Structures are given as C-alpha cells and as structure tokens.
Amino acid sequence: MNAPLPSPPPVKTTCPYCGVGCGVAVVPDAAGGAHVEGDKAHPANFGRLCSKGAALGETLGLETRLLYPMMRTGDGPLARTSWDVALDRVARDLAAVIDSHGPGSAAFYLSGQLLTEDYYVANKLAKGFLGTAHVDTNSRLCMASSVAGHKRAFGSDTVPGCYADLEAADLIVLVGSNAAFCHPVLFRRMEAARAKRGTKIVVIDPRGTETAAEADMVLPLAHGTDAILFSGLLVYLADAGRLDAAFLGRHTQGFAEALAAARAIAPDAAATARACGLGAADVAAFFALFAATGKVVTGYSQGVNQSAQGTDKVGAIVNCHLATGRIGREGMGPFSLTGQPNAMGGREVGGLANQLAAHMGFSPAEVDRVRRFWSAPRMAEREGLKAVDMFAAIGAGEIKALWVMGTNPAVSLPQTGAVRAALEKLDLFVLSENVAANDTAACRPHVMLPAAAWGEKDGTVTNSERRISRQRAFLPLPGEVKHGWWPLAEVARRLGFADAFAWTSAAAIFREHAALSGFENDGARDFDISGLATLSDAAYDALQPVQWPVPKDAGAGAGAGATPGTARLFADGGFFTADRRARFIVPAPVAPPLGAEGFPLLLNTGRLRDQWHTMTRTGLSPRLAAHEPVPFVAVHPDDAARLGLAHGGLARVTSAQGATVLEVRADPRQPPGTAFAPIHWSFANASHGPIGQLVQARTDPLSGQPDSKATPVALAPEPAP
Numbered sequence: 001m002n003a004p005l006p007s008p009p010p011v012k013t014t015c016p017y018c019g020v021g022c023g024v025a026v027v028p029d030a031a032g033g034a035h036v037e038g039d040k041a042h043p044a045n046f047g048r049l050c051s052k053g054a055a056l057g058e059t060l061g062l063e064t065r066l067l068y069p070m071m072r073t074g075d076g077p078l079a080r081t082s083w084d085v086a087l088d089r090v091a092r093d094l095a096a097v098i099d100s101h102g103p104g105s106a107a108f109y110l111s112g113q114l115l116t117e118d119y120y121v122a123n124k125l126a127k128g129f130l131g132t133a134h135v136d137t138n139s140r141l142c143m144a145s146s147v148a149g150h151k152r153a154f155g156s157d158t159v160p161g162c163y164a165d166l167e168a169a170d171l172i173v174l175v176g177s178n179a180a181f182c183h184p185v186l187f188r189r190m191e192a193a194r195a196k197r198g199t200k201i202v203v204i205d206p207r208g209t210e211t212a213a214e215a216d217m218v219l220p221l222a223h224g225t226d227a228i229l230f231s232g233l234l235v236y237l238a239d240a241g242r243l244d245a246a247f248l249g250r251h252t253q254g255f256a257e258a259l260a261a262a263r264a265i266a267p268d269a270a271a272t273a274r275a276c277g278l279g280a281a282d283v284a285a286f287f288a289l290f291a292a293t294g295k296v297v298t299g300y301s302q303g304v305n306q307s308a309q310g311t312d313k314v315g316a317i318v319n320c321h322l323a324t325g326r327i328g329r330e331g332m333g334p335f336s337l338t339g340q341p342n343a344m345g346g347r348e349v350g351g352l353a354n355q356l357a358a359h360m361g362f363s364p365a366e367v368d369r370v371r372r373f374w375s376a377p378r379m380a381e382r383e384g385l386k387a388v389d390m391f392a393a394i395g396a397g398e399i400k401a402l403w404v405m406g407t408n409p410a411v412s413l414p415q416t417g418a419v420r421a422a423l424e425k426l427d428l429f430v431l432s433e434n435v436a437a438n439d440t441a442a443c444r445p446h447v448m449l450p451a452a453a454w455g456e457k458d459g460t461v462t463n464s465e466r467r468i469s470r471q472r473a474f475l476p477l478p479g480e481v482k483h484g485w486w487p488l489a490e491v492a493r494r495l496g497f498a499d500a501f502a503w504t505s506a507a508a509i510f511r512e513h514a515a516l517s518g519f520e521n522d523g524a525r526d527f528d529i530s531g532l533a534t535l536s537d538a539a540y541d542a543l544q545p546v547q548w549p550v551p552k553d554a555g556a557g558a559g560a561g562a563t564p565g566t567a568r569l570f571a572d573g574g575f576f577t578a579d580r581r582a583r584f585i586v587p588a589p590v591a592p593p594l595g596a597e598g599f600p601l602l603l604n605t606g607r608l609r610d611q612w613h614t615m616t617r618t619g620l621s622p623r624l625a626a627h628e629p630v631p632f633v634a635v636h637p638d639d640a641a642r643l644g645l646a647h648g649g650l651a652r653v654t655s656a657q658g659a660t661v662l663e664v665r666a667d668p669r670q671p672p673g674t675a676f677a678p679i680h681w682s683f684a685n686a687s688h689g690p691i692g693q694l695v696q697a698r699t700d701p702l703s704g705q706p707d708s709k710a711t712p713v714a715l716a717p718e719p720a721p
C-alpha cells in the first residue's frame, strides 16, 4: 500500500486586514480555496487569528474579480482591451494632461492595502518622474494625525515600542480605540496579559464599546476633550512629583511651556473632570493609577486620529510619556494602533503628499538627495495636496488626471457625493482594482487595470510595531491580472523612463527601497533598512518578520533566519530632531465639535468586528456577514424615544452633506446626543449608499485627517419600503 502523500508545507504570509499584521499559514486546496491558520511563529499573533483572518479561505473566489484590462472610449461603456492598448492610453493621456496643464494636474490616490513595493513605484513615478507630489492615500483617513504627532514630538514618524510591551505593561490605557473589534488579536494579547500578570486596562472613549465592556476602568469623556484630559494628567504628574527629571533634562525641550499651557486648560483633576464631562473621582483615580504605575502603554487609534484636533491629541498623550520618561522601555510608551495592513509601509516609501520616500520631507536637501538617488528628471519640490484637498481640486477642475490604486474613495472619503461627482469630471481616470464593480468603478473610469489580490500578491507590508513581513503568493495570477507595480513601471517605460523602472521582481524593488533608506543616512533619519538592501532573491523570499530600523551595520545576512531588528527606540533619547531632543507639544485650545442648525446629533463612524472596509472581500463570507447583516445607526434609547424612532425600524439620517437610510438600534451604550454608524456599506451593497455621504470634510489643520467622528446630523423615522 502506498503511503499517503505528504501535505505541502504551508505558505507563510500576512493577513490583509488590520494593522496588527498577523502571520498566516496557508495550504491551498485543489478547488481554488485554502486552509488558513495563524502562523504560530509570527511575532504579531503567535498563531492567533480573529474572525476575519480565520475566514480568509472563504473569500478567495474569482466571481467578483476584475480579470482583464478594461477601457472606455468617449461616452461608451468599459470594454475589454489588451494591456498594451490600455497602457498606451494611460501613458498618452497622462503625458497630454501634464503637457497642457503642468505636473500638478496629475495625482495618485493610493491605499494602505497596497504592498510596500507597489507604493514605492507609484511614488517614484509621480514624485520623481512626473513631477507631481499630489500622491495621497486612504491612510490619510486612518493615521495621518499620528504621523504628524510623531514628527512634532520625535522629529520622525517613529512608533517607539512594540507589541510585547503590551504584555509587559502593568497598565494599558486605550484612547479612542475599540481594539476588541478593530485590533482583535492585539486585544487578546492584552487580555492574556491581564490574566497572567494582572495588567489593568483603562478605556477612554465617549462610546460604550466591546472594548470598554472588558475594561477595569472606563472614562466616557465628552467628545473631543482628549487633549484636555491628558493636559490634566500632565499637570497632575508634575504636581505629584512623578516627573523623570533626568530624562526631561537630557532628552526633551519645551516642558515648562507645555505644562503652563496645560495648567491653563486643565488646572487640576476636578477642573479636568468638569471640562471632559467625567466624574471627579473617576478622573482622580485614573490620574493616580497612571502616576503610580511605572509600566504604562497608552494605545490610541481612530478616536484620537480622526479628529479636527487629532495631532494635538496625540501630542497631549505623548507629553505624559515624555514627562515620565516612559518611552522606549519595556512595557512603556505611547502606541499608535494603525488601521490598515500597510499604513506604515506606505509611510516608509513616501505615500503621503507631504513626504518623500524613506521618511524624508520636502526640504531642499532632502529633495536633492532623492533626486540624485533616483537620477530623477522632474522632482516634485513642494508638498502635494492631502486627500480631502486633492479631491476638492479634482472637483474644481485643477487636477485632471487621477490614478486610484486599491481603494474605494467613492465610499470612504468624506462627502462621497462630491467625490463621485469629481471623479466623473476627470480627463483621465485610471483605476487599478481587483474587483470588477464597486462604487468607485461606477464613477466611469476611462481605464480599469486588473490588480493582484491577497493570495496572489508578492511583497512586504509593515504593521503597527514597525515589523516588516512578507506577503507571499500561494495562488497563480488569474486571467490577465498583474502585480500592482507592473503597470506603473510599464507606463514609466512608455514615457521614456525605462532604465529607472526596469525591475522584474518585487525583490528588486525592495532592494532599491532599502538602499534609498540608507542613502546619505548617518543616523539622522529613523527609517533605515539598508541592512536589507543586499538581500538575494532567495533571502527576500525567506525574509522573516523584522522590525525596522535595520541599518547596514546590523549584521551580514540580515533578514535570513534570526533577523536583527529594533524592538524599541528612545529609551536613552536619540530623537530625530536636530538636537536629538524630543519636543513637548502645546495643544491649541480645544474647540467644541461644530454644530449645525437643524442637525442636533453628532454622528460617529467606525468599524465592525467582522467586516473590512467596503466589504469587497469580507462580504464574500456568509459567516462574517451574519454578525451584522444590515447597515444601522445606533442612538441612545432616550434619543430614539424623543425622535419617534423604533428599535429595528428605519431612520433617515441627514447631514448638511447628504442623507441615507439605516436600521435603528436603540443602544444604551450610545451617549445621549450622539449617533454611531458603521463605515462598511456602499451603493454596491446597500440601496441608500455609504455613510460617507454624510460625513463632513472638516480636517485637522496639521495632519489633514478628516474628522469622521463628529458630523452634525438629524434623524427622523423613515417608512418601511
């Protein structure tokens, strides 16, 4: 009798959903599906997966995929075409727009779903060879305020710590984070730490969430008062003698000014409590707990970032860690929990309109450095437009050519009605997508290019703890699908830049990206992975998860086997400002959320446990859809009664920007005067379209991140159809 054939070894790759960046072990099956398990060796999850990750094998079909290039001529419909015809059209029309209207008439809108290599090529083409810095990303909607906050405080966009700090902490403070839904595996690690060492979890969030339900202490502060609360904490720490004088003196600047400003808005715990709408005893207890606990991690997410004061909120949190020297040491530090799987990788290659590659900005020296490295003929020399302003410029006719890659702005941006109208005005609208139909594809792109999906992609992503992991392919590219970077390089070749875009693999792109990070970097820039710049193709394929920085002197063979890497930064200062000292931030006075006559409730938007973004993948799993099958709006039962809304009935939700119809949830966890609606539904999967139609385009003045948590709305009963 023949022995059974051995199972093939699993392909080790990375989950494509949230910024936890869990490792996944996949064994494909003969029917085009796959058996998916958590990768026990991956340091992000050690084998755990949440409901979304565990259902990945159920979402691999080709039924909804875009498999061939499509092109539209005149007012006609999209029709299948060849890659050559499609790419010739893109190159010709892009060149024509730039020739007629200048480089600033062209823009790219990218995605935290893209691999780092795809992101790198898009940025190189736009910023080095077309001369436009209008390159922004849907990551602008998720963590731009953390980027701006890091750069103000540290001089660089650096997350100081790592996930293991959550397990080493005695106190975890979660601010504006529903980690139980949005970073589930990380939240399980926090819960495990609590079970093992008694770690306390404090949740600071206006909304009663599933995370708050598990917390030891909950502070349901009034919307938008986070900076006041942490200013009050700074004052308390100073008055209680809990400062780290040595760290303050050696490694920081601006403490006295920041403390004076904090005293002006939050002079003591009682005043802080009043300003934040909290009980005085609760605030006093939180302050005392924070002060008395050495090992504290403060994690923050969209409730902090998606705010017109997001950058100041980040600054106020970071201030408290700098003041106590609780940064970069085991179990201590401020910790930005990024939303998307490669939000951080995009930042590394300059995927934001205000950045160049390798965490460089637009100073003349940095522009010149990147120009020389790329031998770039047409470097962008000034920052481009951030997402909300970019789409306003499209609507105003100032930007005439747009290439969107792997994102659905007609659902996810604020004021999606205006976004859809803007997209239809473009002279050239190129959409790289892996699905054939979504709300953005309905906005009449001239060219649609089929892009690889998870399971077919090959490259790297970076998670919230600076850990670079491989996304490996375990399925062949179907139809005429190509990797995301390929059409960019082909268009560059057609525009005369063949030598600079001559890669034939993701590994070659990664090596160039890594080499740029070390180019003229004598330790003055945080992002340095030059230790990975000489990886062979085989070593790139075998790359083990590694936390940057990985500088050249990190050791030969970096990336193969036991990799070097950097778990923590800043324990002994060494910030990336000119004098290597961190800066305390003085938050601007807190403005209340903007009200609007006739719109008495504040609408907060967010994610659900079992869906991802606009459901193009998670929507394929009936198991995931069963968690929350219909779009809804949650309001406090008192508001529901006052407005005549029945639990389970329908409500028309209206703002100054638009309206939609949602099922009513009367939920006592919802603060009175507020409403909550999930972000996932669109015209493609709900008749009344996305909640983004209602969301205001108000942004943080420094980060440009939209305030998606406080749009004034009105609710009224809607008759059943």
Ligand code: SF4
Pocket (backbone or CB within 6 Å): 015, 016, 017, 018, 019, 020, 021, 022, 045, 048, 049, 050, 051, 052, 053, 054, 183, 184, 185, 186
């Ligand atoms: Fe994927 Fe995030 Fe879930 Fe991990 S926690 S399995 S990265 S969705």
